Amino acid sequence: MIKAKVPSYFKTRRNDLMAKNKGGVFVLPGNHHVFRNPDVEYPFRQESNAYYLTGYDEAESWIVITPSKFVMFVREKNAEREMWEGQRYGIDGAKSVFGADEAYPVSELKNKLPELLKSSDTVFYRTGMNSNNDSVVLEAMEKVRISLGRSGKSLQNIEDPGRFIGEMRIFKTAEEVELLKKACSISAHAQKAAMSFAKPGLNERDVAAYVDYELLRNGCERVGYGSIIAGGKNATCLHYRENNEPLKDGDLLLIDAAGEYDYYTSDITRTFPIGREFTKPQAKLYDALLKVQKETIAIIKPGIAYKSIHEFSVNALTDAFLSLGLLKGSKKEIVEKLEFKRFFPHGTSHLLGMDVHDVGLYMINGESRKLEAGMVFTIEPGIYIQPGDDTAPSEYKNLGMRIEDDILVTKTGYENLTQEAPKEREEIESLKK
Ligand SMILES: [Mn+2]
Structure with a gap:
């Protein structure tokens, strides 16, 4: 079922989160579809932190929250796929229903992520849950490091977002x-x-x-x-x-x-x-x-x-x-x-x-x-x-x-x-x- 507009408390949570940490960038991958056997998926449920901060419950999405903006990477609308799998919010829905300041197709994630990470010394991202997600984030961080030229800088810090989100959710x-x-x-x-x-x-x-x-x-x-x-x-x-x-x-x-x-x-x-x-x-x-x-x-x-x-x-x-x-x-x-x-x-x-x-x-x-x-x-x-x-x-x-x-x-x-x-x-x- 498609939502018309999510309650304002999701935005309040994002604001609280950004007020609690000093200038970090939060990178939260949503859950992926997982196949049980050919053409049969396990029932999908969104990753809890991603849902807690957005109310968004579609698969294959990422959310990035920087000190200045809330960015969503989502599946694009696709009439053919929606006929098989059901309605999608798409890019427009990410903005109008979930209040994203910017929204892009998830295929744009690798291009856009380094720029979004650049604004901060600390990337709040949970490693070790999914190695594909880990490589996306680590590659983006390495691009940030290279883009700084011969600065001698090491990678940005990675911290578990649970430190802040867990203390909110408790x-x-x-x-x-x-x-x-x-x-x-x-x-x-x-x-x-x-x-x-x-x-x-x-x-x-x-x-x-x-x-x-x-x-x-x-x-x-x-x-x-x-x-x-x-x-x-x-x-x-x-x-x-x-x-x-x-x-x-x-x-x-x-x-x-x-x-x-x-x-x-x-x-x-x-x-x-x-x-x-x-x-x-x-x-x-x-x-x-x-x-x-x-x-x-x-x-x-x-x-x-x-x-x-x-x-x-x-x-x-x-x-x-x-x-x-x-x-x-x-x-x-x-x-x-x-x-x-x-x-x-x-x-x-x-x-x-x-x-x-x-x-x-x-x-x-x-x-x-x-x-x-x-x-x-x-x-x-x-x-x-x-x-x-x-x-x-x-x-x-x-x-x-x-x-x-x-x-x-x-x-x-x-x-x-x-x-x-x-x-x-x-x-x-x-x-x-
Ligand atoms: Mn129990």
Whole structure:
């Protein structure tokens, strides 16, 4: 669908970016189409930084932002190609819809780039992602160096643009929070619908299709990441992606799935019975996990260290492992020697935004950064008793569970953006009747 005009916040972001650095030039290649097999492409999604600064979502584009202008290199309009592939914005659209000061066909990039880079000592460009892109930028920089004559100058500095863009993206503006809330609300609804839908006799794939359907039909363009639909022991595999086994009565189903809305994604995990209710051992473990998850969320407020989220969950889960008989010994030692990792091997939280594992620094000058209003992250403790673990109490064997919500830090505390997805045991069981 062709946009008439992108919102003005894209321009505000470009202005903020240029105000934050001293005279650099930003070079941001958009994503390319990637072939899966002959004539079949993977679904296209624009590179997140390029979208964040422009709202432009066509392939084979580059954006260059200098201290004085915003330049786009895009695919030209082409009636023949557009008949096959759909409408393009072309050069005029780059200017009128996206506000480019100058726009050129992408075939002009190699000729024009040296002149655009010349204005600055520092080129903000991320190397190592795509070697073709790297050679375009490095060749342009070498042309700049040669054009200076016998000056003895070396190449301009290259810096990762993430240093500035990541620090912008970590703080969500009101507009971004609205988009995240939309993604979270649609995703929470899909999780809830899946609880009623899943039943013994279906396959994980049925649920996978149903969750994706619920996300897309309610307005998400795509999933934010590949859905994890893990029945029974499959939930002990942290990034299980096969999603193709039958669902059995008496097992739990772990769903880690969420949708992307205008390039902002949610990230939700729920674990619930495939049949009508949790078994006793499942309920014992689930109640312990839910308590830890809720208590961890409750500590969120501006000023606390980001790492205290994981520390809190580790501590509380270690207490739970001791009282459930999963671990024995001294709590201090279990935490220090990371013995809790046998049942809780992953982190408790990650930043969330345009990317499911979003950009932004977790540490500043070697220290965990402090939470500030506008930051969004997940809180997702889990408990997993691996199928090969023969010494854990047998009633817990093969159980895997995780509960994950998306949390916005506010000025006074936090807002749980995914609370519409049920997680109380009674509420879940009532959906299964
Ligand atoms: Mn997550």
